[in-house]
Amino acid sequence: MISISNLSVAYGAITALDDVTIQAPTGAITAVLGANGAGKTTLLRTISGLVKPRSGSITANGHALIGERPDAIARLGIAHVPEGRGVIAEFTVEENLRLGALGAKTNVTSGLEEQYALFPVLKERRKQYAAQLSGGERQMLALGRAMIANPQILLLDEPSLGLAPLVTQDIMNTIKTLCANSGLTVILVEQNAKSALKISDFAAVLHVGKSIAVRPAAEVAADESLRSYYLGMAE
Amino acid sequence: MSGTFKRLAWVLGGLVIAMAIASIQSGTDAANLTKAGAYFIALVGLSFLTGWSGQISIGNSGFMLVGGYAAAFWTLHHPGEPVVISLLVAIVASAFVGLVLGMPATRLRGPYLAGMTLAFAVALPYVPQSFAVSTLGGSQGLTITPLSAPQWFSHLFDTSTTLPVVINSRFTAMVSVLIAALVLWLMSNLFASKLGRAMRLVRDNDVAAELVGLHLGRTRAQAFVVSAALSGLAGALLVMVSGTASPSTYEFGFTFSIALLTLMVLGGIGSLGGAIIAALLGVYSMQITTWITNHTGLGPTSWVSNKLPNLAPNMENILFGVLLIVTMIFAPRGIVGLVSGLRQKLISVTRR
Amino acid sequence: MIANILTNRIVNDIAGGASQGVIIGLVALCLVLVWRATRVLNFAQGPMAMFVTYIGMTQMDHHVNFWLAAVISMVVGFMFSALTEIVIVKPLYHKAEINPIVVMVGMFTLLEAIASAIWTNIPRYPTAPYSSINFQSSGNPTGLSPLSTFQIAAALAVMTFVAVLFNYTSLGLKLRASALAPEVSKLLGLRVSRLLTLGWGIAGAVGAVAGVVISLNPGGLSPNMLDAMFILGFIAAAIGGLDSPLGALISGVGIGVIMQLINDYWNSNYADMVAVVLLVVALMLRPQGIFTKNSARRV
Numbered sequence: 062m063i064s065i066s067n068l069s070v071a072y073g074a075i076t077a078l079d080d081v082t083i084q085a086p087t088g089a090i091t092a093v094l095g096a097n098g099a100g101k102t103t104l105l106r107t108i109s110g111l112v113k114p115r116s117g118s119i120t121a122n123g124h125a126l127i128g129e130r131p132d133a134i135a136r137l138g139i140a141h142v143p144e145g146r147g148v149i150a151e152f153t154v155e156e157n158l159r160l161g162a163l164g165a166k167t168n169v170t171s172g173l174e175e176q177y178a179l180f181p182v183l184k185e186r187r188k189q190y191a192a193q194l195s196g197g198e199r200q201m202l203a204l205g206r207a208m209i210a211n212p213q214i215l216l217l218d219e220p221s222l223g224l225a226p227l228v229t230q231d232i233m234n235t236i237k238t239l240c241a242n243s244g245l246t247v248i249l250v251e252q253n254a255k256s257a258l259k260i261s262d263f264a265a266v267l268h269v270g271k272s273i274a275v276r277p278a279a280e281v282a283a284d285e286s287l288r289s290y291y292l293g294m295a296e
Numbered sequence: 297m298s299g300t301f302k303r304l305a306w307v308l309g310g311l312v313i314a315m316a317i318a319s320i321q322s323g324t325d326a327a328n329l330t331k332a333g334a335y336f337i338a339l340v341g342l343s344f345l346t347g348w349s350g351q352i353s354i355g356n357s358g359f360m361l362v363g364g365y366a367a368a369f370w371t372l373h374h375p376g377e378p379v380v381i382s383l384l385v386a387i388v389a390s391a392f393v394g395l396v397l398g399m400p401a402t403r404l405r406g407p408y409l410a411g412m413t414l415a416f417a418v419a420l421p422y423v424p425q426s427f428a429v430s431t432l433g434g435s436q437g438l439t440i441t442p443l444s445a446p447q448w449f450s451h452l453f454d455t456s457t458t459l460p461v462v463i464n465s466r467f468t469a470m471v472s473v474l475i476a477a478l479v480l481w482l483m484s485n486l487f488a489s490k491l492g493r494a495m496r497l498v499r500d501n502d503v504a505a506e507l508v509g510l511h512l513g514r515t516r517a518q519a520f521v522v523s524a525a526l527s528g529l530a531g532a533l534l535v536m537v538s539g540t541a542s543p544s545t546y547e548f549g550f551t552f553s554i555a556l557l558t559l560m561v562l563g564g565i566g567s568l569g570g571a572i573i574a575a576l577l578g579v580y581s582m583q584i585t586t587w588i589t590n591h592t593g594l595g596p597t598s599w600v601s602n603k604l605p606n607l608a609p610n611m612e613n614i615l616f617g618v619l620l621i622v623t624m625i626f627a628p629r630g631i632v633g634l635v636s637g638l639r640q641k642l643i644s645v646t647r648r
Numbered sequence: 649m650i651a652n653i654l655t656n657r658i659v660n661d662i663a664g665g666a667s668q669g670v671i672i673g674l675v676a677l678c679l680v681l682v683w684r685a686t687r688v689l690n691f692a693q694g695p696m697a698m699f700v701t702y703i704g705m706t707q708m709d710h711h712v713n714f715w716l717a718a719v720i721s722m723v724v725g726f727m728f729s730a731l732t733e734i735v736i737v738k739p740l741y742h743k744a745e746i747n748p749i750v751v752m753v754g755m756f757t758l759l760e761a762i763a764s765a766i767w768t769n770i771p772r773y774p775t776a777p778y779s780s781i782n783f784q785s786s787g788n789p790t791g792l793s794p795l796s797t798f799q800i801a802a803a804l805a806v807m808t809f810v811a812v813l814f815n816y817t818s819l820g821l822k823l824r825a826s827a828l829a830p831e832v833s834k835l836l837g838l839r840v841s842r843l844l845t846l847g848w849g850i851a852g853a854v855g856a857v858a859g860v861v862i863s864l865n866p867g868g869l870s871p872n873m874l875d876a877m878f879i880l881g882f883i884a885a886a887i888g889g890l891d892s893p894l895g896a897l898i899s900g901v902g903i904g905v906i907m908q909l910i911n912d913y914w915n916s917n918y919a920d921m922v923a924v925v926l927l928v929v930a931l932m933l934r935p936q937g938i939f940t941k942n943s944a945r946r947v
Contacts, residue, residue, distance in 0.1 A: 109835055111831065111834070111835075130834075131831075131834040131835060132833075132834045132836075132837050132838055132839050132840065135834070135835055135836060135837035136837045140835075141835045143831075143832065143835060147829070147831075147832040147835065149825060149828055149829050149832065151824075151828055152821075152824075152825070152828075156821055159818070159821060160821055160822070160825050160833075160836055160838075161836055163818050163821065163822055163836075163838070164822075164833070164836030164837030164838045165836070165837050166837075169818075206836070210836070210837065346746065350746075352745075352746045352749055352750075354691075354753065397928075399932075400928055400931050400932040403931070403932075404931060405745070406689075406745035406746060406749065407683070407688075407689030407745075407749060407890070408886055408890070408931065410689065410691070410746075410749050411689065411882040411883075411886055412886070412927060412928065412931060414691075414879065414882070415879050415882065415883060415923070415924045415927055416924060418875075418876075418879050418920065418924075419920045419921045419923070419924040422917050422918070422920055422921050423921065425917060426915060426917035426918060426921075554753055554756070554757060557750060557753055558753070558754065558757065561750050604765050604766060606764060606765050606766070606768045606769075607765040609764075610761040610762070610764045610765040611761075611765075612761075613757050613758070613760065613761030614758060614761040614762060614765065616754075616757055616758075617754045617755065617756075617757035617758025617759070617761060618754070618758060619754075620750065620751070620753065620754030620757065620758075621736055621751050621754040621755060621758070624740070624747055624750050624751045624754065625736065625739050625740065625751065628743070628744075628747060
C-alpha cells in the first residue's frame with residue numbers, strides 16, 4: 062500500500078504537483094494518467110526521493126518516505142523504472158541485471174536464473190550490450206532489473222514510450238502477470254491511457270499538477286468526459 | 297551618468313591618480329604600482345577569457361612570454377623608436393600565437409582546454425632557451441635599455457631632493473597606470489558591445505548561441521585572441537620596464553599562470569573592478585602575508601616557525617591555496633561578489 | 649646476436665623510455681579514474697601523490713623498511729584522496745565546469761607549499777630496494793636495470809589490479825555504474841556518494857604508487873617532483889581519451905619512448921615541447937581522445 066497525501070512539488074516558481082492525493086492499494090495496479098507535463102514523472106521521482114517536495118506526505122507499507130535518500134528508499138523494496146527505461150547502455154544485459162541484485166543486496170545467481178526464466182530473450186542476449194537491444198527488449202531488461210531486487214512496490218514511468226502497439230501490449234501483459242504472481246503493488250504512469258487502463262485495477266488522472274480522480278479503472282475508462290478531455294482517447 | 301559628466305569623472309580620476317603617483321616617495325612603491333598595472337592588464341586578459349567566454353586557461357603566462365620577447369626583440373633591433381611601437385608589436389605577436397593556440401582550443405571543453413593551456417605554458421619557456429639561441433639569447437634572455445623618464449618629466453621634480461631612480465619609477469608607474477586605464481576603458485566598452493554580448497551567450501548557453509546564428513568556434517577563438525593580446529601587452533610592459541626578457545622571468549613561467557588564476561578568482565571572475573583588486577593583491581601579496589602571519593601568531597619567532605624554519609617562505613602559497621579553495625566553495629564570485637552581496641543586503645535593510 | 653639486440657642503442661632507448669612511459673601511464677590512469685568517476689580533472693593529482701609519498705618514504709628515516717613505507721604511502725594516499733573528495737570536491741558537483749578545476753589548482757599550490765615548509769625543497773633519495781645499475785650483456789649495458797624492471801613491474805601490477813577490480817568484480821560494477829549513471833544507480837539502491845568517494849580513494853592509492861616509484865628516479869623526492877610527470881600524464885590521458893584507462897597506458901608508453909629517443913638523439917630540452925606538440929596535434933584530430941568511442945556531447 063502506498064499512500065500519497067496533499068503532495069505539492071515546485072521547481073523554483075513553477076508548480077509541478079499541487080496538493081495531490083493518491084492511494085495505491087497493495088497487490089493492485091494503479092494507473093496514473095495524464096497528458097505530457099501533467100506531473101506524472103515528478104510524482105514518481107518524488108516517491109523515490111529524487112525530488113524533494115514542498116509539502117505533503119508519502120508512506121509506503123508503513124514507512125514515511127519523505128526526507129529519505131533515493132538509495133535508502135530503493136532498499137525499502139521500492140523499484141523505480143524511470144522514463145526511458147534507465148538501462149545502462151555501456152553495460153551488458155547480465156551486468157545490468159547483476160547491478161539490480163547488488164543494489165538491493167539480493168542473491169545474484171538465483172535472481173539471474175529467475176529473471177532469465179521470466180524473460181528468455183534476456184538469457185539469449187545476456188552477453189550483449191544494452192545499447193544493442195531493441196526498445197521492447199530494453200524495457201524487459203529494465204523490468205527484469207527491477208524485479209531481481211524482489212521489490213514490494215514497482216513504479217513504472219511510461220513503459221510504452223517509443224514502442225510499437227504490439228510490443229506495448231506484450232509489455233503490459235507481462236506487468237499484469239508479474240503483479241498477479243507476486244502480490245506486487247504497481248504504480249503505472251502512462252500517457253497511453255488505453256493500454257494502461259486495460260491492465261489496471263484503479264486509475265487516477267493528473268491534470269496540470271492536480272489529481273482529479275482515483276477510481277476503479279473500468280469506471281475511468283467508461284467516463285466520457287475524462288476520456289475526451291484528459292486522456293485523448295476519443296474514438 | 298551623462299556622457300560629459302562621465303568624461304569629466306575619468307579626467308578628474310586620472311589627475312588624482314597622477315598626482316598620487318607623483319608624490320610617491322619610495323621607489324619600491326612606484327615599482328610595485330608599475331607591476332600592478334601590468335598585472336591588471338594580464339588579469340583582464342584572463343578574466344575576459346574565463347569570465348566572459350567561459351573558457352579556462354592555465355597558460356596565459358605563455359602569451360606574456362611571447363609579448364615580452366617580441367617587445368624586447370623589436371626594441372633591440374630598432375633602438376630609439378617609440379615605446380608604443382614595441383608594445384604594438386608585442387600585441388600583434390601574442391595575438392597571433394593566441395589565434396594559433398585558440399583554433400584547436402575552441403574545440404575543447406573545460407578540463408581538456410585547461411590541461412592543454414597548462415602544457416603550453418610549461419613548454420613555452422623552452423623555446424627561447426633551446427631554439428634560436430643566437431637571436432633569443434638562450435637562458436640569458438634578451439637585455440634592452442629599460443624605459444626611463446624623459447627630460448621634461450624629470451624637470452617636474454626637484455632633483456636635489458628626489459633621487460633619479462625614484463623619478464624613473466614614478467614615470468614608469470604613470471605609463472603603466474595610463475595603459476591600464478586605457479585597457480579598462482576599452483574593455484568596459486567591449487563588454488557592452490556586440491562581441492561582449494556574444495561572448496556571454498556562448499558562455500551561458502552554447503546551444504542558444506548557435507541557434508541565433510553565432511559561430512561558436514569563431515567567437516571562442518576571438519576571445520582567445522583578445523586574451524592573448526592583453527597578456528602579451530602585459531608581458532611587454534614588464535619587459536620594457538625591467539629591461540630583460542628571459543625564460544626564467546617569474547611572470548613567464550606556468551606558476552604565474554596559476555597565480556593569475558588564483559588572483560582572478562579572489563578578485564571576482566569576469567569583473568573589471570575585481571581585476572584591480574586582484575592586481576594590487578598580487579603585487580602586495582608578500583606584505584599582506586607577512587602582516588597576516590605576524591598577527592596570527594605564525595610569525596618568524598613563533599613556536600610553529602621554530603619547528604618549521606621553512607614555513608615563512610611558503611606562507612604566501614599556503615595562504616593563497618587555502619583562500620582559493622575557500623573562495624571557490626563559499627564565495628565563487630570573489631571579493632567583488634562579497635562586496636556587492638553585502639551592499640544588496642544593506643540596501644534591503646535600509647529600505648525596510 | 650641476442651647480445652647485440654640487448655645492447656643496441658635504439659632498443660635500449662625503447663626499453664628505458666617504456667619504463668618511464670609506464671609510470672606516465674600510471675599517472676594518466678589516476679586522472680582517468682577520477683575523471684570517469686566524477687567528471688573532475690584532478691589538477692592536484694601530482695602534489696597529492698607527492699605529499700603522501702613524503703609521508704610514507706620519510707618513515708624510512710625511522711627504520712621502517714621500503715616496503716612498509718610504500719604501503720603507508722598507499723594507505724595514506726587512499727584516505728587523503730577520499731577525504732579530499734568529501735571535503736572540497738562534493739560541494740562542487742553540479743556547479744560550473746571551472747569550479748572544480750580552480751579548487752584543485754588551489755590544492756596544488758597549497759600542498760606543494762606545505763610540503764616545502766615541512767620537508768624543504770632539497771630532494772631526498774629514498775633507498776631503493778634494487779640496484780639502478782643496468783643489466784649487462786657481454787660486457788655492455790642493456791636498457792634496463794633491476795630498479796627500472798621493478799618500476800615497470802610495480803606499475804603494471806597496479807594497472808592489472810585496477811583493471812580486474814573494475815571489470816571483473818561486483819564492487820567494480822557498482823563503481824562503474826555510479827560513474828556512468830549516478831541517478832539510475834541511486835534508484836537501484838547503490839550508495840552512489842560513498843562509491844564516488846571510494847573511486848577517489850582508489851585513484852589516490854594508485855597515485856601513491858606512482859609517487860613512490862618516481863621517487864626512486866635519479867631526481868629523488870622533492871615537492872615539485874611530479875609537476876612534469878603530471879603534465880606528461882595529462883598529455884597521455886588526453887591523447888588516449890580521458891575515459892579510456894587502456895588508452896592512457898598505451899599513450900603513456902608511447903610518450904615515454906618518444907621522449908627517450910629525443911633525449912638521446914636530439915636535445916633533452918626538446919622532449920617536453922614535442923610532447924605538447926603531440927597533444928595539440930592529437931586534440932586537433934580528435935578532440936575527445938584517440939581511444940574513446942565517438943559520442944554526442946550531453947547538452
